Amino acid sequence: MVDAKNADLGQSHDANTFPALIALHERARGARPAIREKDLGIWQTLTWADVAQQVRTLAHGLAHLGIAPGMHVAVVGENRPRLYMAMMATQMLGAIPVPLYQDAVAQEMVYVLQDAEITVAVVEDQEQVDKMLEVRAQCPALQHVVYDDPRGLRHYADPMLLAYTDLLEQGRTHHAAHPEHVTAAAAAVRPDDTAAMFYTSGTTGKPKGVVLTHHALIDRARAVAEMERLTDREDVLAYLPPAWIGQNMFSYTQLLVSGFTVNHPESPDTVALDMRDIGPTYYFAPPRVLEGLLTQVMIRMEDASRLKRALFHRAMALARRVGTRILDGESVSALDRLRYGLGNLMIYGPLRNALGMSRVRVAYTAGEAIGPDLFVFYRSIGINLKQLYGSTETSVFVCVQPDGHVRADTVGPPVSGVQIRISDNGEILVKSPGLFKTYYRNPEATAETLTEDGWFKTGDAGYLDPDGQLKIIDRAKDVGKLAGGELFAPKYIENKLKFFPFIKEAVVFGAGRDEVCAFINIDLEAVGNWAERRGMPYAGYTDLAAKEPVYELIADCVQQVNADLAQDPKLHASQVHRFLILHKELDPDDDELTRTRKVRRGFIATKYAVLIEALFDARPSQFIETEVKFEDGRVGSISADVRIEPARTHAPQLAKAA
Amino acid sequence: MAFFLETLFGGLMSGMLYALIGLGFVLIFKASGVFNFAQGAMVLVAALAMARFSVWIPEWLGFESLLLANILAFAVAALMMFVLAWLIERLVLRHLVNQEATTLLMATLGISYFLDGLGQFTFGSSVYSINVGMPKDPWFAFESIFEGGLLISLEDLTAAGVAALLVLALALFFQFTGTGRALRAVADDHQAAQSVGIPLNRIWVIVWCVAGLCALVAGIIWGSKFGVQFTLATAALRALPVVILGGLTSIPGAIIGGLIIGMGEKLSEVYLGPLVGGGIEIWFAYVLALVFLLFRPQGLFGEKIIDRV
Amino acid sequence: MFYRENGQFKTSYRADQQIFPILQDRVFIAILLAVAFVAVPLLSSDYFLRGILIPFLILALAAVGLNILVGYCGQISLGTGAFMAVGAYAAWNLGVRIPAMPLVLQILVGGAFATLVGVIFGIPSLRIRGLYLAVATLAAQFFVDWAFLRVPYFTNYSSSGSVSVPALTAFGLPVQTAVQKYIFVLLFVVVFTLIAKNLVRGALGRQWMAMRDMDVAAAVIGIRPVYAKLTAFAVSSFIVGVAGALWGFIHLGSWEPLAFDLNRSFQLLFMVIIGGLGSIMGSFFGAAFIVLVPVALHSIPRWFGVPLSVDTVFHIEHMVFGALIVFFLIVEPHGLARLWSIAKEKLRMWPFPH
């Protein structure tokens, strides 16, 4: 009951700026925990009253350092309560916090520091201080560097440095001198003032400062808070870089909107432990994190006794069968419910506990395409994991999957207040109260992405499927058309292929052709194990790649993907008709992949032109000799007679995707 | 005066027995760093075996000769002790190598409990007698010096003699045989001994066998004197102060310690006992040893302990 | 498996350092106590209380005391029986000579006397170690046995040499029926177990364990061996003494020195070893084990219709204990307590093996 009441207070709509929200929580739930940090072995707690109090003092301090409305303050570091409060203090003065990635090297920071005319930077520790000192010459505007953790800074005599505690001290004196200064500044903040600025590292060119208003951020946070019925009793673990809008939305904006508690881990290498401790109720993780956790689980289970493993796998099989349906509240036979209950007692429950997810009520994943198996694993053991879609420019929330309508291949319907339109070239356009105001001092870029009538070009290609859920296909610029004019989204197909553990890389071709063909790189480890279990000897990648059984293995994967595509209203034409397994692994050293392992389509297309022709001419095989660079820089060449295999395709069936 | 000398002799006699048992302790401790609490139990088992076999064997084989019976019984009992020694090394010691001294002590406690149980379980737990034809009649010596002479139990005298002989034999054995040298090497430094190819385990079996032998002889002597029963086990505990006094690692220490304790016990019992209600020899030896410890923790002949950091 | 620790985070050192930091454990203990204080008295027979539970509790208490000395401070003692005896006889004498003295006080002061004797015989531990110390404590055993046997004053010149206590009352309540005695003992055990636990997890306990694990390092960080060792002897023999008094007063009612002889000392040492050196909980496991094995040895053959003679059972018992000691020293030096904690860890990690 109490929760509900507080919750209402927390959501009460009169507070539309961050300073107002802080004041609200101080009144409504001053004694409730706002920020916890595991420090000195226990969870040190700051109540909303403490936070409000300290933030005001800090604001006075910043004012003393000359921070005025409209100015920018850089915040650099891991998740640390003091850095969060620095952001609040900045906003309280009507100034704008600019979080920077703590792992960026000094020179990467220079541009931002200059572009935003940073005069004061609040940083975590010696590491960040050193960076600031390194770039000070290039950033003359930078006058003060405030540091949280004094360790190792004892002998730094530089006058520009200032300890956080000293800043608070100055804040007190300033407060004594101008008692009203901060309250006045806070009262002057308007909802459509800029609240924060996040720099997005554009794939090309300089990073762009995304300007977001109080209204934009708060409105989106509220929409989701209402949709998910978030109360002030939620616990959130802040473990991703705060400079990333995702983490910032979850552990900062929503914190201030819903008035729940954000928990800061003791150190990066204790996150898992601290997660177990806290057991967040509201959780967010990009697919790679979830992937990592799942691998952990599987590895640890490997050492378990045979009996335990058997039990585990049986339970998991059951979960895959009925788990998600139970979670979605669909009808499941009483017997299965019973068995699932048993499994829950024996396996799922303990597993959630081990992962620190026993208490998770709502969990989101976003950022990249998530493999269906991965996604289903978490849902099947009773963790309400859902996908969402959004970006920095949209204050994150564009689409969120509502409970009960969760699917692996969509990102859900638009959140209330959001409109979505698909441009004729298949790009997703968004209009939402959460949209950014502009790119900071970058009108061209702004003009490119914001239409006059206020639509934001996401740069993603996709479509709304029959039941109104948004389906992301690919980056818009990669989407092409087949000769027949049907949509062709290589990345989408490649991802589908790569979800199979046996397939490491895939490159599909089809733009301007009348059918689709694919290069496959097998995963040497996975397929290698598979081969060994079959007692199939092989000498290295090239040999294994050419084996008949391996081709059958892959062919099966491909036809599964085709079956999938066949059901897709827009992409059924993109089924893979023929594929080949490359005789060598695609390799950054050979410029076939970027350092971040993205395929360089163009380069590959020219390098392996012969193979592509062979594919589309449906030849049985094709000889090729390719140059390769070895680790030691020597150059050699691999030659092989690459087999080309037709893949089974399916007649398009425009049933609803399942 | 005469009375004093009589007591003194009595003390020396039991002293020899203590020395005998003490020797068992010392040997085992030297060789394996084990403080063998089970020595008492071994005495009990050995004595029981001797007592029963000397009755059973004639029954089985149907002959009369007491001498033969005793010899066979002795052989069988000795054999049994050796088997025990081997088993103990096999099943216990070799699994506890390099453990702390106290752990080993507790282990031997366990062993001693086991042997107590086993012995009485197999041989029965009532009082049995051993008759190895020890002279029972007293003997009056030095009548010329003291009128009435000194009353000396020939039994004690022979007992002491036997004990002394065995002690001497062992002492020589360990002084002059290869095994003896090996043993001393092991006592000085396990690793080193091993590295020059001395088989630790065999040494251990040997010392336990010897200890078993000591136990057997002691058991026979005691048994023939007071009869064989459970109390033998605890009686052997009285030999503990001997080694403490003599120093855990010194064979001569054990012998001399034995004599000192033996005499001290008797004298105290006779001269102090009455004042405090008697029965003090049970603890007197201990307190003696204890007081002694406070001033010389390593005992009379033990090596000084330096712990390096 | 049953552990759900998410959300059980600690926001104060006090919470972090409580004896049972995990909710599920606290629940378990609460239930256990409820059973011990309510269910057992209601349900169990006199024989069960008198013959099993009361001795178990008292011996467990003594084992806790001994464990402090042997398990936590690493000072071996073969004289536990003696310290129990001192506790019992001291308490008894107080009763005889100061009739006005209330029972609980008698028992506590009895413990105090045991402390005194314990410290005196502990003094050698400052000079001597390990084996030698064992002998010293053995001396205590023999001396005390002798004293209560041969010094008539201690038995108030009773002809038989055995002593007996009158009908007991505490705080005006009778302590006579099995249930009353059980509750009385249980209270003592709970209180002193808690005290012992507090000590071993506090500064003193750390000093003891430091002495046990690495005495040179301990001295170097400023721990005084004298203080550490003598406090260990003191606390240990106090608890043992109290247990002794309870053993005499509540369990036996009338007794002679034999009740506290060397075998009692060994029995307690075995409890500590089998139960687990350096574990309070282990002391209880050990006591339970040692109390139950004879019972089992008596009854199991009877169920199979092959009743064994009393001393056969007695001998087998000896063999079993002896063998078990060796077994535990070799296979699991930390005894049942370690097995328990391993099992617990497995449950917390479940379904993962580690």
Added chain:
Amino acid sequence: MTNQDSRNTRIADVMLDMRNISLSFGGVKALSDISFNVREHEIRAIIGPNGAGKSSMLNVINGVYVPQQGEIEFQGKRFDRMTPRRAAEMGIARTFQNLALFKGMSVLDNIMAGRTLHMKQGLFAQALRIGPALAEENRHREFVEHIVDFLEIQASRKVPVGRLPYGLQKRVDLGRALAMEPRLLLLDEPMAGMNIEEKQDMSRFILDVNDEFGTTIVLIEHDMGVVMDISDRVVVLDYGKKIGDGTPDEVRNNEDVIRAYLGVDH
């Protein structure tokens, strides 16, 4: 302003003075007539081949061994024998070459044990865990947590030290010494048997201790690189005799030292 300069400026006058120390075990001379001193805030290294008597020297300083001859002056007080207890009370802490940790105890308890001298509550208060005792326990727990933070062993604070990897055990050993808030810290081969990263970490910790708390440090170390990097002055022992004393560079160019290390005429 680098740490080096600042340290040099902070190094004050002599804090520990060892005069003509001689020590022998049953006739075997471990140290013969050795004199050297340690200045406040400096990092002083003792080097020398195995069996040179380095560890014995430390043991003399904190009173584990009693020298047959010689005297020790520590902060103006003169002793001809030191006892471990007194050494501890006067603020001398030390770590051990072969890990003398309390195996049966957790990381926290090991370090807490280092607080013994600062904990005053009596037996009864502890037994009942009443207010003051509890308060004291928590106060010191907090202090210890600062050390845990400093040594970056948060992840293993409740693990029994026995289960920790060697490198971490070394840290705990250091932590236990730091818990005493020592004025003088004796480190006996703090990096023995460590890999490169572990050594770097340890060096960092040692320097940080010296910087943050101004603790004077005497260390024995075999890794010449490390010694030359972090120590202000070095004394060289060989077969119980002192054969060199001075700054790293001076020592590096000292013939006797070179000979001792190249093993000529030994």
